[in-house]
Amino acid sequence: xxxxxxxxxxxxxxxxxxxxxxxxxxxxxxxxxxxxxxxxxxxxxxxxxxxxxxxxxxxxxxxxxxxxxxxxxxxxxxxxxxxxxxxxxxxxxxxxxxxxxxxxxxxxxxxxxxxxxxxxxxxxxxxxxxxxxxxxxxxxxxxxxxxxxxxxxxxxxxxxxxxxxxxxxxxxxxxxxxxxxxxxxxxxxxxxxxxxxxxxxxxxxxxxxxxxxxxxxxxxxxxxxxxxxxxxxxxxxxxxxxxxxxxxxxxxxxxxxxxxxxxxxxxxxxxxxxxxxxxxxxxxxxxxxxxxxxxxxxxxxxxxxxxxxxxxxxxxxxxxxxxxxxxxxxxxxxxxxxxxxxxxxxxxxxxxxxxxxxxxxxxxxxxxxxxxxxxxxxxxxxxx
Amino acid sequence: xxxxxxxxxxxxxxxxxxxxxxxxxxxxxxxxxxxxxxxxxxxxxxxxxxxxxxxxxxxxxxxxxxxxxxxxxxxxxxxxxxxxxxxxxxxxxxxxxxxxxxxxxxxxxxxxxxxxxxxxxxxxxxxxxxxxxxxxxxxxxxxxxxxxxxxxxxxxxxxxxxxxxxxxxxxxxxxxxxxxxxxxxxxxxxxxxxxxxxxxxxxxxxxxxxxxxxxxxxxxxxxxxxxxxxxx
Numbered sequence: 091x092x093x094x095x096x097x098x099x100x101x102x103x104x105x106x107x108x109x110x111x112x113x114x115x116x117x118x119x120x121x122x123x124x125x126x127x128x129x130x131x132x133x134x135x136x137x138x139x140x141x142x143x144x145x146x147x148x149x150x151x152x153x154x155x156x157x158x159x160x161x162x163x164x165x166x167x168x169x170x171x172x173x174x175x176x177x178x179x180x181x182x183x184x185x186x187x188x189x190x191x192x193x194x195x196x197x198x199x200x201x202x203x204x205x206x207x208x209x210x211x212x213x214x215x216x217x218x219x220x221x222x223x224x225x226x227x228x229x230x231x232x233x234x235x236x237x238x239x240x241x242x243x244x245x246x247x248x249x250x251x252x253x254x255x256x257x258x259x260x261x262x263x264x265x266x267x268x269x270x271x272x273x274x275x276x277x278x279x280x281x282x283x284x285x286x287x288x289x290x291x292x293x294x295x296x297x298x299x300x301x302x303x304x305x306x307x308x309x310x311x312x313x314x315x316x317x318x319x320x321x322x323x324x325x326x327x328x329x330x331x332x333x334x335x336x337x338x339x340x341x342x343x344x345x346x347x348x349x350x351x352x353x354x355x356x357x358x359x360x361x362x363x364x365x366x367x368x369x370x371x372x373x374x375x376x377x378x379x380x381x382x383x384x385x386x387x388x389x390x391x392x393x394x395x396x397x398x399x400x401x402x403x404x405x406x407x408x409x410x411x412x413x414x415x416x417x418x419x420x421x422x423x424x425x426x427x428x429x430x431x432x433x434x435x436x437x438x439x440x441x442x443x444x445x446x447x448x449x450x451x452x453x454x455x456x457x458x459x460x461x462x463x464x465x466x467x468x469x470x471x472x473x474x
Numbered sequence: 475x476x477x478x479x480x481x482x483x484x485x486x487x488x489x490x491x492x493x494x495x496x497x498x499x500x501x502x503x504x505x506x507x508x509x510x511x512x513x514x515x516x517x518x519x520x521x522x523x524x525x526x527x528x529x530x531x532x533x534x535x536x537x538x539x540x541x542x543x544x545x546x547x548x549x550x551x552x553x554x555x556x557x558x559x560x561x562x563x564x565x566x567x568x569x570x571x572x573x574x575x576x577x578x579x580x581x582x583x584x585x586x587x588x589x590x591x592x593x594x595x596x597x598x599x600x601x602x603x604x605x606x607x608x609x610x611x612x613x614x615x616x617x618x619x620x621x622x623x624x625x626x627x628x629x630x631x632x633x634x635x636x637x638x639x640x641x642x643x644x645x646x647x648x649x650x651x652x653x654x655x656x657x658x659x660x661x662x663x664x665x666x667x668x669x670x671x672x673x674x675x676x677x678x679x680x681x682x683x684x685x686x687x688x689x690x691x692x693x694x695x696x697x698x699x700x701x702x703x704x705x706x
Contacts, residue, residue: 091587091594098582380578383539384592384639385567387560466539467531470574 092390096397099374107402110366114406114449115413117359118442122414123421124352125438131338131345133266133431138330140304141170142202143311145297146333148324151177154293155323157280162317163297168310171300173198175276176293180243180252182233188428189229191243191272193279196222202300205263212237212258220277223254226269230259232426243272248279250286266431299327356445363453367399371457378461379469388462395461399454400447407446411439486646486679487513487536492545494531505531507702509545515646518673518680520693527699529683530651536681537570537649538562550646567595571640571678573650573669577632579624585611585635586620592643610638614668630661637668641678648672650682654689666692 101107129136145163147153157174164172175194182189196217200206208216208224216222225235235241239256254274262269276294283291301310311327318325328336338345371378378391414434422432492509495502505528513519521529534540536547538554539562547554549569557565572578579588586607593603611617614634624632633653640648650669654662670692672678682693690696698705 091590094587095580095583102582376578377580380572380574380580381591382563383537383566383572383578385563385595387563467534470539470578 092394093397096394096401099370099394100398100401103370106366106370110363110402111406111409113362114359114403114446115409117355117449118407118410118446119413119417120355121352121445122411122434122438122442123417124348124355125441126414126418126432126434127429128345128348128352129435129438130429130432131341132334133268134334135331135338137205137264137267138334140307140329140331141301142330143299143301143307143314143327144330144333145299145314145325145327146295148315148326151295153323154290154295155297155325157292157294159297159318159323159325160294163299163314166310166313166317168301168303168306168313169299170302171198171202173202173298173300174294174296175199175273175298176279176295177247178243178245178252178274178279179247180245182241182243187233189270189272190268191274193276194273195276196273199273199298202298205267206260207263208258208260212260215257216275219255219257220275220281221253221255222257223272223274224258224260225256225272227259227261228269228426229272230256232270235259248283248290250282252278252282254278266433266435268431270426270431298330356449360449360452363399363403363449364456366402367395367453367457368460370398371395371454371461375461375464375469379464379466382466382469392458392462395458396451396454399457400450403446403450403453404443407442407449410446411442414438414442483514483516485512486515486517486550487681488546488548489536490546490548492532492535492547493543494528494535494540495543505702506535506699509699509702509704511697511704513679513681515679516673516677518670518692518694519682520690520696521681521683521699522685522687522690522696523699523705525685528702529699532699533649533651533681533683536647537572538566564595567592567643569645569647571643571645571648573633573636573640573648573653575652575655577624577629577636577656579632579635579639581624584621584623585616585627585638588624588635589620589638589642592639596643606642607638610642611635613641614638628661629657630664633657633661633665634668637665637672641672641676646679648678648680650680652684652686653682654684654686662686662689 147155160172160174163169173195175192178191178193180191181187200208200213212224216224223241235256237256237259240253241256242251242253245252280291299310299314301307307329314327315325381391418432418434422429490510492506494506495504509532521532523529531540535542538557542555554562554565580591583591589607589610590603593606598606608617611620614637616631616634616638619627619631624635627635653669654665657665666689669680673680682689684690
């Protein structure tokens with residue numbers, strides 16, 4: 091019965107309630123999209139494996155390492171697998187068509203990254219074709235590539251026109267696996283460098299190391315760096331997670347700004363909802379006084395006001411959450427070069443629900459206190 | 475005065491040395507001063523007086539919705555001036571029914587639901603609540619309007635719903651603040667007749683504040699308040 095009263099009170103002023111619900115829905119939509127964006131920043135970190143290490147030049151990522159390091163690293167105790175590659179930075183047709191592209195040693199790289207799923211035939215074709223390349227499913231769909239197509243990238247770090255044959259289209263093993271990357275055979279890059287710029291040949295931009303078990307990661311990283319200490323190209327080895335966090339920290343200011351904006355959105359809607367609830371409670375103060383006269387206590391009155399506010403906020407929140415999914419899909423469709431994955435995680439949905447609940451509760455604190463504590467005689471005077 | 479009021483019947487309300495004042499800024503305004511009287515069980519008492527004489531304040535104090543400054547109010551032998559807010563709320567739910575000038579019904583609840591509202595505090599099951607509500611709506615002659623919202627009822631009908639709500643928990647005392655103040659002559663007459671029936675047929679004690687001499691005529695006893703003093 092009191093629940094009935096709460097629900098009917100919530101929709102007593104239909105326009106006011108609908109506008110408040112709409113406001114909460116838009117705020118939760120914005121909050122959800124901004125949280126998804128923040129989550130995206132950490133996508134690489136989330137996808138990183140505890141058994142993978144990244145070794146790069148200790149001075150900077152832009153300086154390469156000799157390919158001869160590969161064999162020495164392989165000798166280190168605890169190393170299970172080693173692969174290597176270079177950030178290629180090629181452009182497809184024009185700069186607007188950005189997607190990450192790497193030259194990698196195909197066999198070992200695919201072993202290290204089982205989340206990039208290829209059919210055995212495609213995998214085999216990629217490994218054995220020096221001009222072979224594989225692309226993620228979303229990337230291939232975006233440009234309409236099919237296996238067997240010839241794809242040309244314009245080199246920036248490695249100048250020239252580079253032509254590849256698409257040997258496979260990988261799918262992500264998980265929902266949030268990046269399916270917008272492009273990998274080609276490192277041998278093609280190296281052989282070309284040998285012919286055109288020999289001083290840049292036989293160099294890897296990074297090594298990816300697979301360790302036997304996560305507990306060995308720190309020990310192996312130390313051992314790798316110790317091996318190349320005082321050499322011409324000292325190394326810096328860190329876990330894949332730390333490596334990815336390094337990228338995140340480069341753009342931390344943007345990330346913090348987005349996070350602040352996401353919370354500001356919620357605070358704004360809290361203030362708007364609080365204003366609505368304050369107006370509502372002020373109008374109904376005589377009704378609350380009447381209920382108190384009948385014997386209802388302060389907790390009943392507070393409960394009715396809290397309930398009404400929470401119902402409105404939760405309806406708005408649920409609508410906002412429902413809208414977040416098509417909105418995220420639309421963003422991914424339109425901006426896939428910037429957001430390879432724009433997946434609304436379950437954590438974001440929980441945060442949205444918590445934010446809606448927070449809006450509902452916070453907005454009703456003052457009105458509930460006022461309704462619960464107003465002297466009955468004062469409340470009854472507000473009639474007529 | 476007590477014996478005159480009681481006429482051998484049990485005293486249900488006993489007021490002794492009651493004073494009440496309000497503060498407005500730095501000014502203290504006395505509203506009731508040293509008021510003492512008794513009300514017998516089954517009495518229909520009208521409190522009359524000019525505006526600002528303190529009659530509504532007195533009614534609120536007897537009903538336990540305001541606090542006295544000094545003095546005592548015994549209702550059914552219990553001193554309600556010593557009860558806390560929470561205790562008073564529980565006490566009101568059991569012992570007092572309220573009838574207001576403007577009915578004070580919940581506009582989003584039907585007549586049935588408005589009458590059912592006080593029963594939510596009694597612990598009765600849904601079926602028992604329904605039986606109680608249907609019975610009192612029959613008593614006030616609105617059994618056929620139980621699904622109507624207050625806005626779909628006339629003023630007189632709304633006041634009858636309010637009376638049904640006041641009696642549904644079977645309280646000993648009904649307090650009515652200008653119950654006919656917002657009604658036309660015919661509706662007022664119906665409401666007063668209904669209140670009279672509640673006294674005669676159901677043994678309720680009614681304390682009614684009114685400006686209307688014709689309403690007061692229905693009462694067994696009329697008491698006048700002037701500037702916070704009981705004049706007769």
